[in-house]
Amino acid sequence: DAGVTQSPTHLIKTRGQHVTLRCSPISGHKSVSWYQQVLGQGPQFIFQYYEKEERGRGNFPDRFSARQFPNYSSELNVNALLLGDSALYLCASSLRRGGLRTDTQYFGPGTRLTVL
């Protein structure tokens, strides 16, 4: 079975530009979460979507937005890019909403974003 897939693998943008990252969850998984991982730190939660609705949001500015489509795939959008947005962006999928004891999140390989 295919795992979580993300595209693109790598991306280089300049300050002020906009970027869209894409994620396809494991087949049958209805929940998608997005995380940002900067070098030397653990992943930080950005959003969770379940059944096309935002169900959780981390401490990120409004420049970050996301949506989930009827096929449960998801997009993360970042506007007005800053140098500090350079990071690995990870997508994770799970069967249902997080917070349940057996609801493990499975991660994709990530998109490496570099902002120059």
Next chain:
Amino acid sequence: DQQVKQNSPSLSVQEGRISILNCDYTNSMFDYFLWYKKYPAEGPTFLISISSIKDKNEDGRFTVFLNKSAKHLSLHIVPSQPGDSAVYFCAASGAGGTSYGKLTFGQGTILTVHP
């Protein structure tokens, strides 16, 4: 405010010996804990989890121990193998509400297993 902490940035172990990775947390609302392994250029891979109603969970060479009173968990790998060399992340999730879908991660511990 670092709610999940892995105080050892790195750990070096000989092949065949036990590896013990530690994690502390401060938020008493956390009730589900996970360990992930991460190789360079890959996403985190789920290893093992434990709910707060248990104090031990075992899966092959991997065992996770939870001490709720100390707000401490540990991952034991026995025997350690060179292929276990990776960054290990401890993560925790809460009981619901606004914490739905949010995993809070530690900073990671780099494990190196020498042949």
